[in-house]
Amino acid sequence: MSIFVQTYYVDAAGGNDANSGLSWALRKKTIGNARRAAIASGLPSRILVYAKGGETWYPRNRSFADDNAHVVSTVPMLIEAIEGRVRTGPYDDLVWSKTAGYTNVYQANRTATVRVMNPSVADAAHGGHELEYTWITGADLAAKLATLDATEGAWATDGGVVYTHCHGHEPATNRNVRVVIQSLSLSWNCNQDLFVRGFDFYGGTQGNIYIRGGSTNRVVFDDCLFRFAGNTNTYESGTVGPDAAQVLGCGLFAAYNSRFDLAAKDGANFHAEGAVIPAALLVGCKGYRNGLAPSVSNNGFTAHDGVKAISIGCDWTGSRGTNSVHVGAGTQVWSVADQAGSSAGDLPTGGTNTNAGFAAHDGAEIWLDSCCDVGAQMGVFANNGGKAYLRNHRGSGQIGGDVLRY
Numbered sequence: 001m002s003i004f005v006q007t008y009y010v011d012a013a014g015g016n017d018a019n020s021g022l023s024w025a026l027r028k029k030t031i032g033n034a035r036r037a038a039i040a041s042g043l044p045s046r047i048l049v050y051a052k053g054g055e056t057w058y059p060r061n062r063s064f065a066d067d068n069a070h071v072v073s074t075v076p077m078l079i080e081a082i083e084g085r086v087r088t089g090p091y092d093d094l095v096w097s098k099t100a101g102y103t104n105v106y107q108a109n110r111t112a113t114v115r116v117m118n119p120s121v122a123d124a125a126h127g128g129h130e131l132e133y134t135w136i137t138g139a140d141l142a143a144k145l146a147t148l149d150a151t152e153g154a155w156a157t158d159g160g161v162v163y164t165h166c167h168g169h170e171p172a173t174n175r176n177v178r179v180v181i182q183s184l185s186l187s188w189n190c191n192q193d194l195f196v197r198g199f200d201f202y203g204g205t206q207g208n209i210y211i212r213g214g215s216t217n218r219v220v221f222d223d224c225l226f227r228f229a230g231n232t233n234t235y236e237s238g239t240v241g242p243d244a245a246q247v248l249g250c251g252l253f254a255a256y257n258s259r260f261d262l263a264a265k266d267g268a269n270f271h272a273e274g275a276v277i278p279a280a281l282l283v284g285c286k287g288y289r290n291g292l293a294p295s296v297s298n299n300g301f302t303a304h305d306g307v308k309a310i311s312i313g314c315d316w317t318g319s320r321g322t323n324s325v326h327v328g329a330g331t332q333v334w335s336v337a338d339q340a341g342s343s344a345g346d347l348p349t350g351g352t353n354t355n356a357g358f359a360a361h362d363g364a365e366i367w368l369d370s371c372c373d374v375g376a377q378m379g380v381f382a383n384n385g386g387k388a389y390l391r392n393h394r395g396s397g398q399i400g401g402d403v404l405r406y
Contacts, residue, residue, distance in 0.1 A: 004046040004078050008034040011050040012062050031058060031088070032066035035077070044076045051084030051198075057174075058088040060183060065090065070189040072213070081198030087119070089202035089228075090183035096172040099163060102149045106172035110162040112182040114231035115203060116155040120176045121167050129227060129261055129288070131167060133177075155179075178202065180228055189213040191250075193220075200225040207246040207263070214250035215276045222256045230264020230292065244290065247280065249273035254281040261288040265298055267319065272305035280309035291320030296352075299325050300340065303364075306330030316340040317374065322356040329363030329385070336369045341376030341397065354378055357397055360386030367406075373397040 008021040008028065015021075015029035021037055028034045031049055038045035050056070060066060064079075068090075094108035116133040123131045136156040138144045144156040145163060153167045162179050164172050185204025188194050191214040201208040201224065208226035211219050226244040244260035245268045247253045253270070260267030267287030270280050280303065291298025300316030300323040303309045309326075311333065316323040323340040326333045341357035357373030360366045360382040372394040373379030379397020382388040388403045 004044045004076070006038075006041065006043050007046045007048060008038060009048050009050070010034050011052075012056060012058050013050075013052060030062040030066055031064050031079070032062070035064065035071065035073075035079075038077055039073050039075055042075060046078040046080070048080055048082050049086050049199075051081050051086050054084040055087055055200075056084065058086055059092050060090045060181070061092065063088045063090070064186045065184040068183050070184070070187040070210075073188070073190045073192045073194075076193035076217075078195040079199070080196070085198055085200055087200040087202065089180060089185050089208070090204060091178045091180050091202065093174050094162075094177075094179060096174075096177070098171070099145065102145060104152070104165045104169050105145055105149050105163050106166070106177075107161050107163045108172070108179070109160065110157075110179050110181065111160050113155075113157045113162045113179050114182050114205065115180040115228050116162070116164065117178050117180070117202065117228055118153070118167055118176050119178055132228065132262070133164060182231065185209065185229070187212075188219060191215055191217045193218045195220045195222070196224060197222040198224070200227070202228050204229050205231060205242060207242040208244045208260075210242075210246045211250050211253060211278075212246075212248040212273055216251040218252045218254070219247075219250050220254045220256075221258050224255070224258045225261070226259065226263070226267075227261045228263075243267065243269040244287070245269065247271070247278055249276040250278045252279045252281065255283070255285050257284045259286045259288070260300065261286070261290065263290045263298075264292045265295055266290055266302055267300040267316070268302070269299070270303040270307045270309060272307065277306045277308075280307060282309070282311045282314050284313050285311075286315045287317075287319065287323070288315075289318040293320070295320065297321045297325075299323060302326060303331050303333055304328045307333075309333045311335045311338050314338045317342040319343055322359045322378075323376075324357065324366075325359040325361065326364040326366055327361045327386075331360075331364035332366075333360075333364070334367045334369070335371050337371065338368070339372040339374050341374040341379070341395070343376070356381065357395065358388065359383075360388050362386060365389070367391075368393055370394075 021028035180203030287300030376397035
């Protein structure tokens with residue numbers, strides 16, 4: 001990685017964007033402002049973001065994408081949470097009030113709502129992530145609000161106002177309702193190095209992270225979380241949506257001990273951008289429950305277009321399709337001690353994927369070394385010129401197609 005020659009400090013509570021940011025006493029308030037100052041300086045920069053009390057929310061106006069712009073940086077950056085975790089994304093602090101005429105409905109002014117989550121309650125039945133509110137659809141607002149009033153843990157919108165019925169019938173606050181809007185989260189669109197540690201990204205209509213525009217740079221995430229990318233309401237109308245990590249043009253993308261969960265489509269997705277084919281390294285990562293109906297062929301981890309990738313000790317489970325699947329001539333993936341499976345498949349939503357763990361299609365090659373398929377009807381399969389090579393493989397799923405043991 002690059003050598004960083006100056007440091008910017010950010011503190012959402014005590015900072016001021018009029019400050020230089022170059023000392024703790026002169027810290028900035030927003031990540032985006034520090035990022036722009038680093039670019040303007042022309043110097044490789046480190047940005048330290050304070051997380052008071054163990055975790056701190058940095059909403060949209062204090063986030064990476066406070067200007068909803070793709071970052072075209074001319075300098076490498078290291079961005080790190082200190083004293084805890086930074087939770088950020090395209091959501092705002094809203095003013096909530098009780099909706100007249102209803103027992104359990106609260107409202108706030110908010111356009112472009114795409115997903116709503118409850119950061120104060122863990123979904124114990126599904127991996128312990130934050131509970132997501134269920135979207136109430138329909139053209140008749142009164143009918144929607146009547147349904148919402150009777151439906152705990154749901155939301156509705158009329159386009160300019162968002163309405164919620166909170167879990168436990170609690171009053172709505174910014175503690176138990178986060179409204180994700182149609183906006184960017186982190187888009188790195190350049191050939192500069194980027195290192196990020198200790199961040200939780202929520203939402204983003206082009207993915208929690210969108211990496212493109214590079215060719216020889218290195219993009220690294222350590223101990224990060226990516227959740228709720230894409231649009232619940234767009235997806236229910238059948239429109240293609242984004243992945244947690246959409247990686248196109250860069251030299252190397254690496255993630256360590258990071259999670260790619262609950263995206264509208266895939267978890268970690270790698271493609272070429274023109275003639276640029278990224279390499280990928282994933283260590284100790286997880287991808288869980290990716291894919292919203294009626295989307296099909298959703299994966300925890302997927303590589304295409306000749307990408308070369310290594311996945312070590314990762315857990316790809318619960319997505320709506322094959323959980324670790326790789327496609328295309330020249331694509332090569334080596335998985336060591338990974339597990340994949342525990343999916344419902346996408347047959348109920350019109351797809352062709354059964355509950356499957358690992359797969360190679362259309363000329364791709366995968367090597368599975370000491371891996372395990374879990375809860376999978378099809379443990380490993382390869383077709384249409386794809387090949388899978390197994391060593392010390394475990395699991396009870398079926399093995400099919402062009403699969404060899406080595």
